[in-house]
Amino acid sequence: MQERTAVPFNRESIKGMTFFDPHVHMTSRTTDDYQAMADAGVVGLIEPAFWLGQPRTGVASFRDYYSSLVGWERFRSSQFGIKHYCTIGLNSREANNEALAEQVMEILPLFIYKEGVVGVGEIGFDDQTAAEEKYYRLQLDLAKEASLPVQIHTPHRDKKRGTTRSMDIALEQGLDPYMVIVDHNNEETVKEVLDRGFWAAFTIYPFTKMGNERMVEIVKHYGTERIMINSAADWGISDPLAVPKTAALMKERGIPEEAIRLVTYQNAITAFAQSGQINEADFAAVTQIDQSQKFEGNTVLRGGQQPRVDKDSMIIR
Amino acid sequence: MxxxxxxxxxxxxxxxxxxxxxxxxxxxxxxxxxxxxxxxxxxxxxxxxxxxxxxxxxxxxxxxxxxxxxxxxxxxxxxxxxxxxxxxxxxxxxxxxxxxxxxxxxxxxxxxxxxxxxxxxxxxxxxxxxxxxxxxxxxxxxxxxxxVLQAIMCNNPYPSENLSEAAWNQLVLKAFFTEKPIHQINGLDKRCNAELAGVLSDYAHERWAAGRPVNPQLWRCAGKFINEKNFPDIERIAFSENAVEREAAALACWDSNYSPAKDLLNQNKELKAAIETGELTWQTVAGKATLVHP
Incomplete structure (x- = not known):
C-alpha cells in the first residue's frame, strides 16, 4: 500500500466559495453528509439514477426509486439548504434484464419531463453487451426528443474503448456533443472527449477513480473548458466533500480562483442548464421559500431546516 | 359529479x-x-x-x-x-x-x-x-x-368537509407535530371533537414530560371539551409565566360550559374583557404564538 500523508482539509481557503456537485447519490448518504456538504459550500447537486447495489426485480421498484429522486430525496436535501436536481435513466447493468428493461422504458417518459430533471442519466456501458447498447441507444433517442442533456457513465473495465464507443453511438443517434456529459474520465480518455466536443466530467473517488492531486494536473494541462468534477459519492467508500476538497487543493496548488469556480461550479451548471431546469436563483430560494411558506412566524424552528445536533455533546436531547 | x-x-x-x-x-x-x-x-x-x-x-x-x-x-x-x-x-x-x-x-x-x-x-x-x-x-x-402536508392541511377545505373523524384527528395532530400554521386549517373549530381534545392533551403531557415546548393553539381544540380530566391542563396554562399561554387558557375557558372553567375565566377580568371586545381571539394568539417552553 502506498504511504499516505495526512494533509488537513483547509476549509478557510475556500470560505465563501460555492460548489455544485453534478454527480452524487444522496439516497445512499446520511444527514451528516448533507450537513457537511452545506457547511463546505455545496449549494446544489445532481443525483443521477443508478443501480442500488443489487438488481431490482420489478418495474415498481424503479418507479418508486425515480419517484423518490424527485420527491423525498429532493425534500431531504432542501432541509439542508441544498438544491437537488436529478437525471433519470435505466443504468447499464440493469439494461441486461431485457424483460424488465422494456417495462422501465415505458415509465421513463413519465419522469423525464418532470421539474428539476436535468438530463437522462446515468446511462451507457458496463459490460458492453448488446442489450446495454440497445437501451443506451433508445435512451439517447428519448433525450433528444425531450431536448435533455445526457449523462454518460463510462465503464470501469475496458474504459478507453467503452468511452470511445459511447461517444460514437451518441453521434450516430444524432446528439449534439455539447448536450452530452461523459463521466468518470481519466488521463487516458480526456483528450478524445474534449477533442470531439463533449463535456468531460471527472469523478474524484478514492482508490478506484480519480484522485484530486491527479485532477489538479489535468486542469493545469487541459485548462477549464468543458471540464467539471464530481464526487459520485454513493454507498461505496467515497467522499461527498470531494468537490470542495479538490477546490481547496487546487487553490493551494496555485490554480486561479476563476478556474476553480468553472470546474467546481459553473461548467456543470452551464452543461445541465441546457435542460431549462436549473435556475441559479433557486439555490438561494431553497431556504427562503421554506421560511416564507411553511412556518409564518408560528414556530421557533425557522427555515424548514433541520435543527442542528451538536455532535460533540454527550447529552442528546 | x-x-x-x-x-x-x-x-x-x-x-x-x-x-x-x-x-x-x-x-x-x-x-x-x-x-x-x-x-x-x-x-x-x-x-x-x-x-x-x-x-x-x-x-x-x-x-x-x-x-x-x-x-x-x-x-x-x-x-x-x-x-x-x-x-x-x-x-x-x-x-x-x-x-x-x-x-x-x-x-x-x-x-x-x-x-x-x-x-x-x-x-x-x-x-x-x-x-x-x-x-x-x-x-x-x-x-x-x-x-405536501401544508397543501393538504392549510387553506384546503377538502379535509374538514370529507375526512372521517379518525383521519381528521390524524391531520390535526400531525399539523401540530410538524409545526404547521394551525390557524390556516380549514374547519378546525367546527370539527373539534372529544377524541381529538383527549389526544392533544396526551400529546401536551408527553411534551411537558420531555421538557419540550407546546404550541398554545393546541388548546383551541380543547375548549368545548373541557372536563374534570383535562381541566388541570387548562389550570396549568392559566397560571403560566407565558402571556400567550394565559391567553390560550382564557380562550379555551370562554368556549367551555364546564363551570370550573367559567370560574377560572372570571378570575381574570382583564383577559375576559379582551375576549368580549374581540381584542383577544385565537387569530391574535396565532399571530404571536411561538412554542412555549415549560
Whole structure:
C-alpha cells in the first residue's frame, strides 16, 4: 500500500466559495453528509439514477426509486439548504434484464419531463453487451426528443474503448456533443472527449477513480473548458466533500480562483442548464421559500431546516 | 359529479391563468385540452412548469370573491402559477366516466414529484366525486414532505368537509407535530371533537414530560371539551409565566360550559374583557404564538 500523508482539509481557503456537485447519490448518504456538504459550500447537486447495489426485480421498484429522486430525496436535501436536481435513466447493468428493461422504458417518459430533471442519466456501458447498447441507444433517442442533456457513465473495465464507443453511438443517434456529459474520465480518455466536443466530467473517488492531486494536473494541462468534477459519492467508500476538497487543493496548488469556480461550479451548471431546469436563483430560494411558506412566524424552528445536533455533546436531547 | 358550480371556477381560473402567462403558453395549454390520450395528459401535467414558469399568481379581489362564492374555502393565495395551471388542467378531464376519471388522476400520485403532489392535493376540493378521494387524502397526511402536508392541511377545505373523524384527528395532530400554521386549517373549530381534545392533551403531557415546548393553539381544540380530566391542563396554562399561554387558557375557558372553567375565566377580568371586545381571539394568539417552553 502506498504511504499516505495526512494533509488537513483547509476549509478557510475556500470560505465563501460555492460548489455544485453534478454527480452524487444522496439516497445512499446520511444527514451528516448533507450537513457537511452545506457547511463546505455545496449549494446544489445532481443525483443521477443508478443501480442500488443489487438488481431490482420489478418495474415498481424503479418507479418508486425515480419517484423518490424527485420527491423525498429532493425534500431531504432542501432541509439542508441544498438544491437537488436529478437525471433519470435505466443504468447499464440493469439494461441486461431485457424483460424488465422494456417495462422501465415505458415509465421513463413519465419522469423525464418532470421539474428539476436535468438530463437522462446515468446511462451507457458496463459490460458492453448488446442489450446495454440497445437501451443506451433508445435512451439517447428519448433525450433528444425531450431536448435533455445526457449523462454518460463510462465503464470501469475496458474504459478507453467503452468511452470511445459511447461517444460514437451518441453521434450516430444524432446528439449534439455539447448536450452530452461523459463521466468518470481519466488521463487516458480526456483528450478524445474534449477533442470531439463533449463535456468531460471527472469523478474524484478514492482508490478506484480519480484522485484530486491527479485532477489538479489535468486542469493545469487541459485548462477549464468543458471540464467539471464530481464526487459520485454513493454507498461505496467515497467522499461527498470531494468537490470542495479538490477546490481547496487546487487553490493551494496555485490554480486561479476563476478556474476553480468553472470546474467546481459553473461548467456543470452551464452543461445541465441546457435542460431549462436549473435556475441559479433557486439555490438561494431553497431556504427562503421554506421560511416564507411553511412556518409564518408560528414556530421557533425557522427555515424548514433541520435543527442542528451538536455532535460533540454527550447529552442528546 | 361536482358538488359546486365547476364551470364558474374553471372560467375564473382560466381568466387568472391568462393574465399570468404569455399568449403562446395559454394557447399551448388550451390545445392540450381539445382531445388527448392519457399519456399526453400525463406529459402535459408533468411539463407545465416549463411553460408557465413558477411565479406567484396575481389576481384581483373580484376574482377571489368569485372563487369564494363558487367554491367556499378554495383559497389560491400564495400559489405559484404552475400549481394553479395544474389544478386547472385536472378540471379539463371528463368526469362523466367515474372509474376512468378516478384512475387517470389516481395514477398521477405514485409518480408525482413534490410540486406535482402539492398541486394534486390542492385540487382535492375542486375534483368531482369528493367522497372518492378520502383514502387518497388520508394517505397524503402520512407524507413527511412539508410542502405536501401544508397543501393538504392549510387553506384546503377538502379535509374538514370529507375526512372521517379518525383521519381528521390524524391531520390535526400531525399539523401540530410538524409545526404547521394551525390557524390556516380549514374547519378546525367546527370539527373539534372529544377524541381529538383527549389526544392533544396526551400529546401536551408527553411534551411537558420531555421538557419540550407546546404550541398554545393546541388548546383551541380543547375548549368545548373541557372536563374534570383535562381541566388541570387548562389550570396549568392559566397560571403560566407565558402571556400567550394565559391567553390560550382564557380562550379555551370562554368556549367551555364546564363551570370550573367559567370560574377560572372570571378570575381574570382583564383577559375576559379582551375576549368580549374581540381584542383577544385565537387569530391574535396565532399571530404571536411561538412554542412555549415549560
Amino acid at each position: 361536482f358538488h359546486y358550480p365547476v364551470e364558474k371556477v374553471t372560467s375564473v381560473l382560466a381568466d387568472i391563468i391568462r393574465q399570468n402567462v404569455s399568449a403562446d403558453v395559454w394557447q399551448w395549454m388550451e390545445e392540450r385540452t381539445v382531445s388527448f390520450t392519457t399519456a399526453q395528459f400525463n406529459t402535459a401535467f408533468a411539463l407545465l412548469p416549463r411553460k408557465t414558469g413558477k411565479a406567484i399568481v396575481r389576481f384581483t379581489d373580484e376574482q377571489d370573491r368569485s372563487l369564494q362564492s363558487a367554491r367556499p374555502g378554495f383559497v389560491i393565495r400564495g400559489w405559484t402559477i404552475d400549481r394553479l395551471a395544474r389544478v386547472w388542467l385536472l378540471l379539463q378531464l371528463d368526469a362523466s366516466e367515474k372509474e376512468s376519471y378516478f384512475q387517470t388522476i389516481e395514477n398521477l400520485f405514485p409518480a408525482a414529484e413534490m410540486q406535482e403532489l402539492v398541486a394534486l392535493y390542492s385540487a382535492l376540493p375542486v375534483l368531482a366525486y369528493p367522497e372518492m378521494w378520502t383514502k387518497r387524502c388520508a394517505e397524503g397526511i402520512r407524507s413527511n414532505i412539508g410542502d
